Amino acid sequence: MEYLLSQAPVQLLLLGSLILFVILLFFMILQSVRISRLRKSMNRLLAGTNGTNLEEGLHRMLNSLDEVKKLQSDQQFIINRLSQRIASQCSNVAIVRYNAFQETGSDLSFSIAIIDDAKNGVVITSIFGREESRVYAKPLKGGESEYALSDEEEAAIRKALNSQIGA
16 A cells, blocks of 8 residues: 555645545535524524523414414304304395286286295285285295295295395
8 A cells, every 4th residue: 555655646645635625625615504504594493482492482382373273163153153144034035016907007016025045934915906005925934835826926936036046
C-alpha cells in the first residue's frame, strides 16, 4: 500500500482530497438547510404556547374540538326537528277559479287546496251565486277525502300535489 502511495503523484492525492472535501461540504450545507427548515417548523409549531408544553396545548385543542362536536350535534338535532316541522306544514297550495253557474258571467267561484308533504290537508270551495254564496271545507288524508269531490276540487288537489313534486 505504501508503494502505491509513494508512486501516486501528490497532485492526484490533493485533487482526490479536494473532491472529497467538496462532496462533504455539499452534504454539510444540505444538512444545514434541512436543520434550518426543521427549526422553522418547530418554532411555528411551538409559537403561541406561552411557555406551556405542546402536550397541554394539544389537550386544550382536543377539548375545544369535543365542544365543537357537541355543538354540531345539538345543531343537527335542531335541524332535524325543524325539518320534521316544515314537512308537516301545509305548504302546497293551489287555487282553481271557475264559473259555477252560467248566468253569473264571471269566475267568482273557487276551490283551494292546502296540503302538506304527507298529502294531508283541506280543500275549501266557495260557490258564488246571485242570491247566495256557500263555502264548503273537506278534509284530505293522503290526497283523498271521505267526501265526494267536484271536478274543480280534484283539479285544485292535483295542482297542489304537482307543486309539491316540483319543489
